[in-house]
Amino acid sequence: MTLPPNQPVRSFAPGSPERASLIAELARQRANPRRVLPVINGKKVDTGTSTDMREPHAHANSLGTYASAGAPEAQAAITAAIDARHDWSRMDTAARRAVFLRAAELLAGPFNDRLLAATMLAQSKTAFQSEIDASCELIDFLRFNVAFAEQIEAMQPLSSPAERNRLEHRPLDGFVFAAAPFNFTAIAGNLAIAPALMGNTVVWKPSERAVYSAAFLMDLFEAAGLPPGVINMLPAETPAAIGDTVFSSPHLAGVHFTGSTAAFDRIWQTVGSNVSRYRSYPRLVGETGGKDFVFAHVSADVDALVTALVRGAFDYQGQKCSAASRAYIPLSLWKPVTERLAEIVSSLTMGNVSDLTNFMGAVIDQRAYTQISAFLDHAASAPGHRKIAGAAPSDETGWFIPPTVIACTDPKSRIMTEEIFGPVLGLYAYPDGKLAETLALVDQSTPYALTGAIFAQDQAVINQLSLALRDSAGNFYINDKPTGAVVGRQPFGGGRRSGTNDKAGSPFNLLRWSSPRTVKETFVPPVSHLYPHMAG
Ligand SMILES: NC(=O)c1ccc[n+]([C@@H]2O[C@H](COP(=O)([O-])OP(=O)(O)OC[C@H]3O[C@@H](n4cnc5c(N)ncnc54)[C@H](O)[C@@H]3O)[C@@H](O)[C@H]2O)c1
Numbered sequence: 308m309t310l311p312p313n314q315p316v317r318s319f320a321p322g323s324p325e326r327a328s329l330i331a332e333l334a335r336q337r338a339n340p341r342r343v344l345p346v347i348n349g350k351k352v353d354t355g356t357s358t359d360m361r362e363p364h365a366h367a368n369s370l371g372t373y374a375s376a377g378a379p380e381a382q383a384a385i386t387a388a389i390d391a392r393h394d395w396s397r398m399d400t401a402a403r404r405a406v407f408l409r410a411a412e413l414l415a416g417p418f419n420d421r422l423l424a425a426t427m428l429a430q431s432k433t434a435f436q437s438e439i440d441a442s443c444e445l446i447d448f449l450r451f452n453v454a455f456a457e458q459i460e461a462m463q464p465l466s467s468p469a470e471r472n473r474l475e476h477r478p479l480d481g482f483v484f485a486a487a488p489f490n491f492t493a494i495a496g497n498l499a500i501a502p503a504l505m506g507n508t509v510v511w512k513p514s515e516r517a518v519y520s521a522a523f524l525m526d527l528f529e530a531a532g533l534p535p536g537v538i539n540m541l542p543a544e545t546p547a548a549i550g551d552t553v554f555s556s557p558h559l560a561g562v563h564f565t566g567s568t569a570a571f572d573r574i575w576q577t578v579g580s581n582v583s584r585y586r587s588y589p590r591l592v593g594e595t596g597g598k599d600f601v602f603a604h605v606s607a608d609v610d611a612l613v614t615a616l617v618r619g620a621f622d623y624q625g626q627k628c629s630a631a632s633r634a635y636i637p638l639s640l641w642k643p644v645t646e647r648l649a650e651i652v653s654s655l656t657m658g659n660v661s662d663l664t665n666f667m668g669a670v671i672d673q674r675a676y677t678q679i680s681a682f683l684d685h686a687a688s689a690p691g692h693r694k695i696a697g698a699a700p701s702d703e704t705g706w707f708i709p710p711t712v713i714a715c716t717d718p719k720s721r722i723m724t725e726e727i728f729g730p731v732l733g734l735y736a737y738p739d740g741k742l743a744e745t746l747a748l749v750d751q752s753t754p755y756a757l758t759g760a761i762f763a764q765d766q767a768v769i770n771q772l773s774l775a776l777r778d779s780a781g782n783f784y785i786n787d788k789p790t791g792a793v794v795g796r797q798p799f800g801g802g803r804r805s806g807t808n809d810k811a812g813s814p815f816n817l818l819r820w821s822s823p824r825t826v827k828e829t830f831v832p833p834v835s836h837l838y839p840h841m842a843g
């Protein structure tokens with residue numbers, strides 16, 4: 308079965324048509340603040356509350372407000388999802404899939420600028436970062452998931468002349484709760500659409516830090532013809548208000564989560580403690596945090612390594628679960644690597660993402676700004692840390708944390724072992740001869756295993772490093788940065804405390820949303836209970 312091509316990534320170079328129309332849409336959205344409401348059973352519900360949605364890089368600018376859902380709306384969304392399940396799960400699969408293919412075409416067409424601009428304004432992504440997320444990755448999720456669902460359906464058991472066997476892919480017996488992180492519009496969408504494509508109905512809670520772009524996603528689903536009640540959107544200032552209702556419902560059949568390890572731990576514990584309430588065992592799929600590494604061998608190409616460090620650590624302000632956050636550099640390469648890194652990092656431009664000349668925007672909000680600043684304060688005050696590059700943070704006009712590189716003498720420093728989720732890269736210099744010991748450090752010094760990259764030239768060395776770090780990352784890169792997985796090419800997800808590794812954008816993930824029924828049809832049934840060996 309053929310897979311669709313990936314959606315091409317455009318350049319947004321000066322003079323390009325995509326740049327002109329994006330700039331016009333940014334202005335249009337800025338001039339038209341939105342009021343976002345929960346959507347339950349296809350109807351918008353105003354709860355009367357009002358939470359501001361602001362641009363992280365220009366926090367005086369409001370994009371509008373949203374009405375926060377609470378327990379009553381969560382209960383209504385569960386009821387809507389349960390009611391919608393009958394028809395949606397029985398809809399002809401080709402018709403169901405058409406909704407998602409239509410959404411892909413709409414997103415590649417009239418909705419494209421809307422989603423791109425909304426993601427730039429709400430999440431402070433540059434044009435390129437928004438393009439690879441809200442446009443390319445989401446279009447790919449929509450199209451590839453349909454192709455993967457067809458592959459899954461095609462995998463049928465053996466039949467014989469006497470019997471016909473088949474596997475029917477039914478949705479889970481209840482509703483799926485999808486909870487999204489702020490950092491990827493595509494992930495927010497996929498968390499809802501992957502279960503829905505398999506016939507499930509969904510209570511979808513976008514991140515409280517990215518409600519604005521989620522509202523445009525909901526517009527897209529509706530425009531694609533998604534029936535009411537299939538995906539019910541609950542923006543909520545207090546996530547636990549939704550979680551408490553959802554996790555105590557006997558109809559909870561699955562959780563599709565992406566976010567922090569701490570939040571998924573709490574969800575898992577709550578679901579575990581409620582397990583006897585549920586009508587079925589809820590499927591728990593959670594892709595969580597990371598402390599992603601770059602390991603350089605003495606044979607590494609310095610220019611390729613430094614480019615990967617800069618893009619891997621500082622694209623989207625380091626707010627990717629895959630971001631390069633700790634790097635291990637052999638002493639013999641330390642000087643050229645750190646000098647080149649310091650030179651490039653100090654030249655990176657940061658500011659309002661509507662100015663397309665900027666390399667970076669701001670971090671998502673004040674909470675992130677404070678948390679990342681605390682790591683920088685720690686590095687400034689605790690012995691064994693030396694800043695190689697990085698200016699002072701500023702929160703005057705936006706939540707700006709400049710890209711920062713910190714040399715750490717202790718490879719177990721907090722900078723080298725804890726998820727920072729910001730533009731901070733820790734470096735550790737290892738003696739060239741201590742290869743095995745350093746690989747053990749890479750593998751053992753954090754609880755995560757999400758992404759990692761190695762840089763080396765010799766194939767035998769590449770094989771040695773790949774084997775030594777086999778369990779250290781679910782997405783492993785050789786001579787490339789550890790970010791930027793593409794749907795259909797690098798199925799994404801990590802092990803250990805980075806998640807259940809169900810590989811978003813792959814058939815493995817879709818299978819989690821199916822409860823197959825095996826059907827055996829016997830053409831000529833036996834009419835006697837006696838077996839031949841019983842004949843006297
Ligand atoms: N592994 C991956 O594929 C991947 C991808 C993106 C982000 N992430 C991780 O996500 C984190 C950043 O995202 P974030 O700050 O938005 O994460 P977060 O954990 O703060 O929030 C994630 C989602 O969970 C919801 N949530 C939290 N507690 C809840 C509760 N009790 N009940 C119901 N919903 C609840 C939040 O409202 C949000 O929608 C980082 O740790 C990053 O590594 C992982």
Ligand SMILES: N[C@@H](CCC=O)C(=O)O
Nearest residue numbers: 627628629790791792799
């Ligand atoms: N899939 C993205 C990361 C998603 C997490 O934030 C990447 O590969 O960079």
